[in-house]
Amino acid sequence: MTATATETQRSVRTVGLARVFGEGDAAVEALKGIDLEIASGELVVVLGPSGSGKTTLCNIIGGIDQASGGTVEVAGEDISTKDPGRLSDFRRDHVGFIFQFFNLIPTLTARENVEVIIEMTGRGSKERVPSLLDAVGLGDRMDNFPAQLSGGQQQRVAVARALATDPDILFADEPTGALDLPTGRQILGLLQDLNAQGRTVIIVTHNASVAQIANRVLTLVDGRIESDETNANPAAAADVTW
Numbered sequence: 001m002t003a004t005a006t007e008t009q010r011s012v013r014t015v016g017l018a019r020v021f022g023e024g025d026a027a028v029e030a031l032k033g034i035d036l037e038i039a040s041g042e043l044v045v046v047l048g049p050s051g052s053g054k055t056t057l058c059n060i061i062g063g064i065d066q067a068s069g070g071t072v073e074v075a076g077e078d079i080s081t082k083d084p085g086r087l088s089d090f091r092r093d094h095v096g097f098i099f100q101f102f103n104l105i106p107t108l109t110a111r112e113n114v115e116v117i118i119e120m121t122g123r124g125s126k127e128r129v130p131s132l133l134d135a136v137g138l139g140d141r142m143d144n145f146p147a148q149l150s151g152g153q154q155q156r157v158a159v160a161r162a163l164a165t166d167p168d169i170l171f172a173d174e175p176t177g178a179l180d181l182p183t184g185r186q187i188l189g190l191l192q193d194l195n196a197q198g199r200t201v202i203i204v205t206h207n208a209s210v211a212q213i214a215n216r217v218l219t220l221v222d223g224r225i226e227s228d229e230t231n232a233n234p235a236a237a238a239d240v241t242w
Helices: 052-061 086-094 110-121 127-136 151-163 183-196 206-213
Strands: 011-022 027-040 043-048 070-075 095-101 169-173 200-205 216-221 226-229
Touching: 011 052, 011 200, 011 216, 027 052, 027 070, 027 095, 027 200, 043 052, 043 206, 052 070, 052 169, 052 200, 070 206, 086 095, 095 151, 095 200, 110 127, 110 169, 169 183, 183 200, 183 206, 200 206
Parallel strands: 043 200, 043 216, 095 169, 169 200
Antiparallel strands: 011 027, 011 070, 216 226
16 A cells, blocks of 8 residues: 655655565564655654554654665655664754653753753754753753653653754654553643644554544554545544543
8 A cells, every 4th residue: 555645745755665574484574565655744643553563664764773675765865775874863863752661861850861862962952951841841840850750741851852953753652651641641732732833743653542633544554554544633632532
């Protein structure tokens, strides 16, 4: 199946994207020829059960992993044949990641957890960090350590950290998986707000309820796109339940 962007400007284009793990009899085809286009400014949910290939797909698009075959173009740049060093540059310049487990450094404050990304990448400005934390509702908690924050607050730090380099595309891998419903709604609402500002947001999840907030829902099964549906009336995050 071919999934196509609905707008002229593309954030993502893949052709025949394949990923094989292992060799010989032990080889596993995680992706089996994915053709996909995502328009700039879309909010896309990639839905599927464990093992369907959804995280592998997004890791390749985000430059964390490399394909075994096919091509992938992101933000107008072909990343299919980049070596690890150039992929690292690509991630730094174009991509932000939010993970299910927040991966905060426990000995650093919320502010310092965001600042360290700026120091490591050389992108962004430390002067922006207070405004980033304020934008995710943590303006009064920026000097707290992760252990002094709730799970939802830690995820908000992770969102601010992902935004520190002003990425073209924001990936969120199971962003509500470790959260209760009220906190999960808050994080989904924040992702909707970021998308409304024009940022491309791609959410990976096995939770079908999360798909209610998307402009578009891609369902992966056994390494292939089983369905590609447009949602004309996305739900507000506050109305999502699971």
